[in-house]
Amino acid sequence: MRSPAQARIDLAAISHNVSLLRERAGGAEVMAMVKAEAYGHGLVPTARAALAGGATWLGVAKLAEALELRRAGVTGVRTLVCLGVPGEPYDEAIALDVDLTAGTPSLVEEIAAAAERAGRPARLQLEADTGMGRGGSTPADWAALVDAALKAEAAGHLRVVGLHSHFACADDPGHPSIASQIEVFKELVEHAEKAGIRPEVRHLSNSAAILTLPEARFDLVRPGIAMYGLTPVPALGTFGLRPAMTLTADTAVVKRAPAGSGVSYGHTYVTDRETNLALVPAGYGDGIPRHGSNLLEVFAGGRRRRIAGRVCMDQFVIDLGDDTLSAGDEIILFGPGDRGEPTAQEWADTLGTISYEIVTRIGTRVPRVYEDGASQGAP
Numbered sequence: 001m002r003s004p005a006q007a008r009i010d011l012a013a014i015s016h017n018v019s020l021l022r023e024r025a026g027g028a029e030v031m032a033m034v035k036a037e038a039y040g041h042g043l044v045p046t047a048r049a050a051l052a053g054g055a056t057w058l059g060v061a062k063l064a065e066a067l068e069l070r071r072a073g074v075t076g077v078r079t080l081v082c083l084g085v086p087g088e089p090y091d092e093a094i095a096l097d098v099d100l101t102a103g104t105p106s107l108v109e110e111i112a113a114a115a116e117r118a119g120r121p122a123r124l125q126l127e128a129d130t131g132m133g134r135g136g137s138t139p140a141d142w143a144a145l146v147d148a149a150l151k152a153e154a155a156g157h158l159r160v161v162g163l164h165s166h167f168a169c170a171d172d173p174g175h176p177s178i179a180s181q182i183e184v185f186k187e188l189v190e191h192a193e194k195a196g197i198r199p200e201v202r203h204l205s206n207s208a209a210i211l212t213l214p215e216a217r218f219d220l221v222r223p224g225i226a227m228y229g230l231t232p233v234p235a236l237g238t239f240g241l242r243p244a245m246t247l248t249a250d251t252a253v254v255k256r257a258p259a260g261s262g263v264s265y266g267h268t269y270v271t272d273r274e275t276n277l278a279l280v281p282a283g284y285g286d287g288i289p290r291h292g293s294n295l296l297e298v299f300a301g302g303r304r305r306r307i308a309g310r311v312c313m314d315q316f317v318i319d320l321g322d323d324t325l326s327a328g329d330e331i332i333l334f335g336p337g338d339r340g341e342p343t344a345q346e347w348a349d350t351l352g353t354i355s356y357e358i359v360t361r362i363g364t365r366v367p368r369v370y371e372d373g374a375s376q377g378a379p
């Protein structure tokens with residue numbers, strides 16, 4: 001059954017982007033960041049495409065995402081939960097061979113206790129806050145975190161296999177925090193290693209850093225947005241990346257309307273002439289931003305049209321003038337841009353947000369249709 005709106009996912013583009021990033025990483029391993037349903041592209045198919053493109057690690061934010069990968073049969077690949085929070089089912093994650101993150105001594109202890117219950121040592125990575133001002137240990141608290149980890153390691157509950165941190169401003173090349181974060185990270189790594197930690201991987205770089213900061217690659221890099229073909233630094237162009245998501249909807253209804261017709265809630269759009277209106281069956285319940293009312297463009301009948309009036313929960317309207325469309329004709333909301341359609345970046349620019357949010361918010365009601373033709377009801 002064809003759904004009235006769908007997100008086509010070009011898995012070959014994802015593999016292409018990962019192999020491009022792998023080259024740019026100059027020998028560092030690639031951890032494909034597949035959190036948040038792979039930025040809306042669908043967790044499991046995307047993870048497999050990334051591995052096909054040369055990624056050797058998977059990264060998620062939440063523990064439930066790692067468990068979902070394992071339960072779907074994505075096993076035998078190192079998988080890191082990047083966000084360390086208390087109260088998660090850590091024993092289950094340890095049993096399923098997931099790498100965990102801690103940024104506080106209390107979380108190290110919680111994970112050590114879970115490892116005891118699981119009957120095997122946890123693989124733990126320590127997170128440093130080198131200037132992001134979010135999770136991870138500040139430099140002032142780092143010695144205490146390292147001590148707690150060494151203690152748990154000595155007791156046989158875990159092995160510290162990685163040290164990582166995250167950039168705040170890598171998408172703003174030349175920002176003074178970048179050089180400072182690299183320096184602080186090196187100092188914290190040195191401290192941990194002197195204290196006796198033997199990490200397999202040290203890692204700091206997101207997409208923007210991979211493409212602009214060869215000095216920050218360390219042992220592994222963590223691309224997210226660039227894997228999906230969207231530029232992490234819009235000011236520097238597209239870096240040869242191929243956008244993987246194309247959002248389409250099939251025209252539902254076309255009707256002739258007289259001049260002066262109000263369109264959609266609030267009548268924020270009123271036709272200025274007799275015209276053809278087309279109903280597009282996708283709305284904010286599918287992840288189309290309501291802020292895009294009267295602003296965003298789509299590609300319909302060979303040209304750009306602006307959304308006319310408010311985006312509703314399930315639908316919106318476009319004004320075709322004297323052109324027409326037939327019910328069932330495909331409308332491209334955004335895609336790679338090579339047929340004239342807007343890109344996710346363009347939608348983001350229009351709305352004052354980032355492309356990440358545009359693709360990630362596309363909802364579970366929109367089936368992801370993979371290039372091989374297999375479709376999933378939810379991503």
Ligand SMILES: *Cc1c(COP(=O)(O)O)cnc(C)c1O
Pocket residue numbers: 033035061082166205206207208222223224225226232
């Ligand atoms: C999401 C995330 C990334 C990927 O960031 P992009 O800017 O999408 O490349 C890397 N590292 C961590 C810890 C993340 O949470």
